[in-house]
Amino acid sequence: MMLTSKHLLRSIPRTRRYATAANFVKIVEVSPRDGLQNEKGVIPVAIKADLVNRLGRAGVEIIEAGSFVSPKWVPQMAGTAEVLTQMERLPNVRYPVLVPNQKGLDNLTALLSEHPASPPLTNEIAIFTAATDAMSRANLNTTMDESLVRLAPVTRAARDKGLRVRGYVSVAIACPYTGPVDYVRVRNMAKALIDMGCYEISLGDTVGMGTPTQVSEMLEEVKKSVPVEQLAGHFHDTYGTAVANVLTALDHGVRTIDSSVGGIGGCPYAPGALGNVATEDVLYALQGSRYQVTGTSNGTIDLDKMVDIGWWISELLGRESVSRAGRAIRSRRRREAPMKAGL
Numbered sequence: 548m549m550l551t552s553k554h555l556l557r558s559i560p561r562t563r564r565y566a567t568a569a570n571f572v573k574i575v576e577v578s579p580r581d582g583l584q585n586e587k588g589v590i591p592v593a594i595k596a597d598l599v600n601r602l603g604r605a606g607v608e609i610i611e612a613g614s615f616v617s618p619k620w621v622p623q624m625a626g627t628a629e630v631l632t633q634m635e636r637l638p639n640v641r642y643p644v645l646v647p648n649q650k651g652l653d654n655l656t657a658l659l660s661e662h663p664a665s666p667p668l669t670n671e672i673a674i675f676t677a678a679t680d681a682m683s684r685a686n687l688n689t690t691m692d693e694s695l696v697r698l699a700p701v702t703r704a705a706r707d708k709g710l711r712v713r714g715y716v717s718v719a720i721a722c723p724y725t726g727p728v729d730y731v732r733v734r735n736m737a738k739a740l741i742d743m744g745c746y747e748i749s750l751g752d753t754v755g756m757g758t759p760t761q762v763s764e765m766l767e768e769v770k771k772s773v774p775v776e777q778l779a780g781h782f783h784d785t786y787g788t789a790v791a792n793v794l795t796a797l798d799h800g801v802r803t804i805d806s807s808v809g810g811i812g813g814c815p816y817a818p819g820a821l822g823n824v825a826t827e828d829v830l831y832a833l834q835g836s837r838y839q840v841t842g843t844s845n846g847t848i849d850l851d852k853m854v855d856i857g858w859w860i861s862e863l864l865g866r867e868s869v870s871r872a873g874r875a876i877r878s879r880r881r882r883e884a885p886m887k888a889g890l
């Protein structure tokens with residue numbers, strides 16, 4: 548009898564069967580940037596660098612290390628140059644930074660020239676725009692169309708300097724200023740960023756209001772113009788739907804998910820929005836599933852270490868971790884500790 552791929556599949560143990568290349572999921576850890584940018588108190592550079600270091604040691608492969616935006620607009624990100632020079636850079640880990648305009652790119656490239664290193668301090672930037680004019684104005688002081696005009700030369704210049712460029716489209720589901728968003732606009736903005744030279748587009752539910760049905764409809768629309776391999780999901784968790792939205796995006800073929808340890812963060816120009824989906828929650832939800840999160844710690848990301856980092860950074864920020872998995876795992880550890888100690 549001739550064996551078909553179906554027969555072969557049945558002969559492979561369930562866990563291994565699922566680990567096909569198509570099911571590897573990449574995490575883009577955004578806590579040092581999206582996670583901290585909205586904090587009111589001053590966070591020392593040493594803490595930010597320590598956060599990046601801990602994430603790298605837990606196996607995270609892509610860590611958004613900060614942003615080169617105007618310090619008048621986002622004071623918390625003012626020390627990103629120092630973070631880049633002080634943090635450790637691990638092999639096989641990428642450290643992109645957010646850049647809003649030519650000035651941000653100039654500041655970054657000046658830093659890279661002042662600190663020549665191999666590998667360089669970073670070799671990747673992320674640019675951002677939005678799917679409504681209101682959000683674009685609030686975040687970038689310009690309309691959507693004009694943002695594209697401004698970002699095109701920035702992208703070209705970055706690529707000419709050997710930097711990879713990722714693009715964000717904010718308010719892909721709902722806008723805090725104008726409400727429900729037309730997904731055709733999301734598609735057009737994503738396509739424009741791809742045409743500009745971005746290798747990947749992260750679609751942001753900036754306000755964290757999206758439901759799985761809405762995410763599904765939005766992705767159906769965007770996939771008409773951008774291959775799903777070039778899409779990433781960026782879900783905030785304001786209404787508690789972020790993990791469900793991650794799973795919906797994965798069902799659609801998206802294989803890159805932005806998340807933030809401890810669920811910290813939010814965009815300063817998206818009033819009412821809470822943090823990103825917690826990395827711990829994504830890691831926990833995908834355990835034993837058909838998806839395998841990739842990372843540098845034995846091929847994945849160490850969930851236990853991420854739980855510790857989530858609590859560490861949250862407590863430094865003066866609160867508890869909002870990661871549901873992070874809270875449950877810590878409670879379980881505390882319950883089990885006396886038993887393990889034989890008490």
Ligand SMILES: CC(C)(COP(=O)([O-])OP(=O)([O-])OC[C@H]1O[C@@H](n2cnc3c(N)ncnc32)[C@H](O)[C@@H]1OP(=O)([O-])[O-])[C@@H](O)C(=O)NCCC(=O)NCCSC(=O)C[C@@](C)(O)CC(=O)[O-]
Pocket residue numbers: 581584614615616617618619620621645647648650651652654675686687688715716717718750751752753781813814815816
């Ligand atoms: C784009 C601008 C600068 C335009 O802001 P503007 O005021 O129109 O800029 P400008 O060109 O008129 O410059 C004003 C001043 O800022 C300076 N400046 C100008 N640019 C820079 C720069 N790059 N770095 C340092 N300084 C800069 C510039 O030199 C000048 O200084 P002054 O002459 O007054 O002393 C501003 O709107 C800005 O910085 N916006 C960034 C806002 C931001 O960071 N938002 C959060 C990140 S996006 C996000 O969180 C969403 C995301 C990505 O996570 C996905 C999602 O959830 O949806």
